[in-house]
Amino acid sequence: MRRLAVLAIVLFWCSPVALAQVSTTELQVVQLYTQDELLQLIRQNQHLKRVKADDCQLVKDIEARADIMKLPSYQFLFGDMLAYGVCVPLNVERGWDLMLSAANQGLPEALEQIGRYYQQGKFVQKDLTKAQHYLFEAGSMGNLNAQVRLAELLLAGVGSPVDYETVYRWLHHSVTADKNMHQRIQKALAGLGGKMPGAVLARARQPL
Structure with missing residues (x-):
């Protein structure tokens, strides 16, 4: 009986059905994200x-690209995973360090998130001066979320009026299909426009 059972197992794994199941499993292996895909x-x-x-499935690959290759997009991803305990044990301190490293390498999305967390007091003590710094850096690189947040900070009295023209120009020439974002932009433009002299406002609206 034992020989028959062993023979049945061998025949099963050599059968077309078994091979098809193995092939299906192999086809389900997840490929690591490209840089463009991850950024999107x-x-x-x-x-x-x-x-x-x-x-x-990709935790080890993500960690290697964050810790060994030090790719900013993967540092941001792995840092966020650690900060929220997604697929890894929760480790806010290490997650923050990785996100900060991605920001210091100039990743706009990381700069915006660090600025947002300083604005909200999330994971760190609330610091609107630092928030403004990181948001301005991200905004100067075209990050629309950072530009809008920075405008809202300016309208709340945080920062210098010297930045009104620059931030207004960014938002005036921005493009978005998001209706909520569009409304926030319109509100920010109206607020900033009301605080700027006519000549400065006209200059900010000039084509890029």
């Missing part, structure tokens, strides 16, 4: 959902 996921705030949707 980050911009859409879908990066953590994607890691979870991929059943946490």
